[in-house]
Amino acid sequence: MIINQSIITDIKNIIVQSKEKAIRAVDHQRTLMYWHIGKRIFEEEQEGKERADYGTYLIKLLSEQLQPEFGSGFSPRQLERYRQFYRVFPIASALRTQLSWTQYKLLLSVDNEEQRDFYIAETIKNNWTSRQLERQIYSNLYERLLVSNDKENVLSVAKNEKFPSDAKEIIKDPMYLEFLGLKRETSYYEKDLENAIITHLQEFLLELGNGFSFVARQKRIHIEGDEFFADLVFYNRLLQCFVIIEIKTHKLTHQDIGQLQMYVNYYDRMEKLPHETPTIGILLCADKNDAVVKFTLPENQKQIIASQYKLYLPTEQQLLEEVNKELESFEEK
Incomplete structure (x- = not known):
């Protein structure tokens, strides 16, 4: 039978x-x-x-x-x-029945009520495990998003009260990639970093933020007989756009920005569907000069973002100093 x-x-x-x-x-x-x-x-x-x-x-x-x-x-x-x-x-x-006792214990370490509300909303929305919530709290996800956003906006996006309209609302700078297991004292080729990201793709998607899915690595782009290769391509369902990530293990240059801009233009003209929003390009770099980024790109552009990566989680004091510095810089603009 x-x-x-x-x-x-x-x-x-x-x-x-x-x-x-x-x-x-x-x-x-x-x-x-x-x-x-x-x-x-x-x-x-x-x-x-x-x-x-x-x-x-x-x-x-x-x-x-x-x-x-x-x-x-x-x-x-x-x-x-x-x-x-x-x-x-x-x-x-x-x-919340969706939260475990272990997760509530982690939330007790968050003193600020707005931060707790943010982590609760993100945990439920993304179905984070206790370990994932712990990492996001200790990597200070909330503070990193505040560098380029106000509190109301960060909470609204987390609680699904609004969809992000700007890539900077969900993309962090810096990105912490301690889960790759690479030693910060060692020099790496871009291919090494790319391989490590692919190996730890689930953790990398968590660090990228909400709505990301992996599309391709070393995506071949044909332009009038010439071939180019975009390091990593993702899609974000919240922003409804392709996201191209170029990895640079050196200090960012204006040539790097120009290269990524070309990839973004290609995707906008050849891959993007009419209902989708403009392609986002992220330069994931070891170091950057924000002034170089500012003067290389047109004013008020929102498609190219430079995000510095770090291979280790900072101490609490280091992070507070970095976030305060960025916030002061943001308020001056």
Whole structure:
């Protein structure tokens, strides 16, 4: 007897989906349990707030009573975290079932409410794993997007309240490529960097931002008998356009900008469909002079973007200094 193979596939999918839903449901109940514990601790602490160090005493006492029976999840440090969880997210009905407890723990490290709203929206929209959310927080995605955007715009795009109308609304400068595993002290050929990006394509798409899909590498372009090769070609469904990335392991030159401009012009005239928007070109470079970029390109152009890449995540102090410098520069313009 021949059995339709689709029934086996369908049932396997039902089992996998049901298991995933069950895991999410259990995790959400755990999250709610921690929230209610935090709320109860906070309420009791408020009752005795006139007594010095009552909060510390209460946490210590609760841990001594709970930990022997219920395990390390009720250590003083964890109980303090549950209390903090309630204070940061004081409305239980606002807790998102799409977020796991691990993700909420990561969000507790984000002090600014607008930043938390941004990361929550992006996590849900992009179905980020806990590891992906952690990387985006520690690479300061929110601050990097603020370099060329205002807070309202960044949040609106994250929450799907508006579609990005400008590539700079989703493309970051600098881009952090620490996941490539390349040592920053070593010199690399452009081909080495390109190969590493292809090997780690999923992580690179995450760093690129929302809506990107891979199209081609070393895309051959024929122009009147001459051949040229664009390093990487992507498509962005939000912007509805092709995105060409040229990799430069040296300091950016005006010749590099001219080369990418030619590729962008070719795609606009030969590949772009009538309903699509103009092609975007990204020069991913080791170093750049913003003045050279500014004077090489026409004023107010939006199709060519120079983004510096870094092979390591910065320290918090380094990033704050860099972001503040960029913001000051942006405000002066």
